[in-house]
Amino acid sequence: MSNDLINVISKNNPFQGRLVVRDQNVWGQGFPDVPSLNSHASDAIYEAVEKVRSGQRKVVGITITAERGLGKSHVIGRIRHQLQVDGSALFVYMSQCNNLNRIKAEFLTTLANSLKQIGSQDVSQWQYLATALINEAFNKNYTAQQLINQFPGALVKNPKVVEVLRDKVLSIKPDLENPDIITAILWTLSPDPAYEIFAIRWLAGNSLPQVKADAMGLANVSADDKEAESFTTARQILNLIGDYKPIVVRQNIFLAYLRVYQLPKSIEVPIKSNSQFLALPQPLNVSETKPVLNDRTFAQRKHQLEKLEPPLHLELEELQSAIASLSISQPAAKQLDDDMKVFLGWSSEKLIKQPDPDLAWINNIAALGNRSKQEDEWKNNYQAGTDFENIVRDSLEFLGFTIDYAHKGGAGGLDLFCSKPYPLFGECKAGKKIPNPTAVQLLNLGTLRRSDLFNQATKLIIGPGQATTQLQDAAKVHNMAIINPETLEKLVKLQNNHRNSIDLFKLKEYLKAGQSDEEVEKYIDQVYKEMSLRSQIITAVKELSEQDNETSKATHHSFITEIRAHYNATHNPRLNDEVVRDLLIELSSPLTGYLGRIKGSDWKSDRFYFLRNLLIN
Known part of the structure; x- marks a missing residue:
């Protein structure tokens, strides 16, 4: 190229001063363009316009991404001028939004x-x-x-x-x-x-x-x-x-990533009605030790925004948004909202787990059975017994039994009767110890009130202290289990901390004739062991995901053999593939939702991925 030609082009450069295409360039008449530049992008939009115009599609969405100055707005300007020439579509240009x-x-x-x-x-x-x-x-x-x-x-x-x-x-x-x-x-x-x-x-x-x-x-x-x-x-x-x-809408999207951290303690700020800004009473010390979203979740959400990927659980996010307003006034809605935030990875269970004030009675079961509370309040024996009977009914109902409220104790009446999931007759005694005639009393009342069910039913005496030899012998003869109020309280607290963790039919096997507290304690320990095993399996899936997917650019899916090997490397006793498979299928059920599952051609090719933790209280 000759120097003369270079000089002419330099003096008459149509792109001089237009390093970035601005709004007026999009709408203006003069528009220097080289159609071959980024033609793949503009051609895709022309093709989309034609599909809408011809009725093949109702809506087409196209996103053009590139660094600043590489031609995004230039392509939009080209499209605008081409539509002005051929009249195939109307054009809307939304450059920015000043007020969200x-x-x-x-x-x-x-x-x-x-x-x-x-x-x-x-x-x-x-x-x-x-x-x-x-x-x-x-x-x-x-x-x-x-x-x-x-x-x-x-x-x-x-x-x-x-x-x-x-x-x-x-x-x-x-x-x-x-x-x-x-x-x-x-x-x-x-x-x-x-x-x-x-x-x-x-x-x-x-x-x-x-x-x-x-x-x-x-x-x-x-x-x-x-x-x-x-x-x-x-x-x-x-x-x-x-x-x-058809209508072509163009708009800019600007992304900012803000990470939220918990403050070490709450701060009270006085409200001033005549001020637009609220001043902090003291300097704010912010630490990055407690992020609301953990590193992996934050990186994953950031990646989804950058790549314009849809949320992993769009329907659940829409449901969570819908119930968020109800959570302010409705405890059930708040609990569901909290659970969904944990499932979606927006919160941790440790962060949002708060005691339910409606369940404060759980902590009073043993005290009411031992009568210490009633004696302090100078209640008579009848009132003390009634209070304990009521809390025992609440406890059994909380565990999953169906209470027949036709039987409410009193003179000549059964203290409690449960009809489902299996018949259970009960006698409650508050005080310092259980009277010796209690077993005979339960036998007489149960036979009198429901002779058709009593012999085959589960029979339970709940009262304080160690049963006397006479009472234990009578209970064994008539197949009656005896437990303390403290044991009942432990069962209820287990159910409260881990809903539906108690299998009432398995519990029935531990209600042995005579004093059964040790047997029920064994059952409680067994439940915790089974939950711990499942928590460890979930942790193994999570660790595999984090090891193989440091950038969190995609959800990692692990095979059963991988999970089994990773678990066995740090735990005893070791598990085989069949046991791990059964646990993984249980944990990926829609009713549990701790893991996700992608079915393969057979069970060995099934793949699993982490969704949320199972925290053991």
């Missing part, structure tokens, strides 16, 4: 301002839309310029010509919710700039001077309703456009 609290109103403003730009036929996109509406309503084929030229004369002949046109258009658009939208669109055909400007201002969601609004037949929207009405208006406008042309 008013995003609906800002989108409507952007939509209205984009459509006032010149499209094909050398008229604004609003005027094109108005012409399309009139042509369909009257079955004509006017050009936009013809209607613009005829508008002043028609308005002089009939000052209500816009109302006539509006009513005719509404006859073919009966689903339109706000007729004023049609009115405003038709006013854009006026060659009088004042009418056109006011019409577009109204379409952008702005109020007009009341005199002008009345003259144009438009109703102003109150400031309080603007955000809600903006979305409704934008939706109706887009629906109208979609009847005639």
Whole structure:
């Protein structure tokens, strides 16, 4: 290339000063372009427009990602100018959102301002839309310029010509919710700039001077309703456009990553009604030792944002958002909300596990049985016994038994009877020890009240202290188990800490005739061992995921043999593949949700991945 040619190009460089394409370059007439640059991106959008225009698709979403200055906005400008030439679609350019609290109103403003730009036929996109509406309503084929030229004369002949046109258009658009939208669109055909400007201002969601609004037949929207009405208006406008042309919407997305940490302690800030800002009473010391999201979860969510990947559990996230507002006033909703946050990885169980004030009675079972509380409050024996009977019923019901409230103790009555999951007869005694005649009393009352069930039913005596030899002998003869209030409290606390961990049929096997506290303690220990085993299996899956997937760019899936080998490396006794398989299938059930499962061609090719921890209290 000669020096003369280089000098000419240098002095007349069309790209001089345009290192970055700006809004005015997208809408402006002059647009230097080399079509081969990034043609794959613009061609993909042209193809999407054609698919929508031809009816193959209703909506197509395309995201263009690149570093700053590599041509994203340039491609958008190219597309805008090409659509202006061929008229195959209308174009909306949303460069940024200044106020996320008013995003609906800002989108409507952007939509209205984009459509006032010149499209094909050398008229604004609003005027094109108005012409399309009139042509369909009257079955004509006017050009936009013809209607613009005829508008002043028609308005002089009939000052209500816009109302006539509006009513005719509404006859073919009966689903339109706000007729004023049609009115405003038709006013854009006026060659009088004042009418056109006011019409577009109204379409952008702005109020007009009341005199002008009345003259144009438009109703102003109150400031309080603007955000809600903006979305409704934008939706109706887009629906109208979609009847005639595809619409190409371009917008910028800027991502910022903010990580949240827990403060070492809560801070109380005094509220001042006359101040917009609240000052901290003391300097704030922030530590990174307690992030709300752990490193792996935060890295995974960041990666999903950068790559525009959908959430792993979109339906659950939508459900969590829906119930979040209910969690403020409804304890059940809050518990579900907390559980879902743990499942989604947004919180840890240690962080949100709070005692339920409605279950404070759990801590009083042993005290009521031993009567220490009643003696301190100077209650008589009858009241003490009644209080203990009531809390025993609550306890058994909490464990999963169905209580028959026809039997409520009292003179000549059974203290308690459970009908499901199997018949259970019970006698409750509060005090310092269980009286010797208690076994005979339960035998007589049970036989008297339900002779059809008593012999085959489970029989339980609950009371304080060590049973005497006489009472134990009688209990063994009649197959009655005896447990202390402390043992019952341990069962209830286990059920509270780990819901549905108690299998009542397995518990039944440990209710041996005579004093059964040691046997029930064995059952409680066995439950904790089984839960610990499952927790360790979950930890093995999690550790495999973290070892093989340091960047968290994808969810790691482990085979059964991998998990078994990883578990056996640090635990005894060692497990075989069949045992590990059964545990993994149980833990990946929708009813547990600790692991995820991808089924293979057979059980050996099944793969599993970590979802949430099982914490043992």
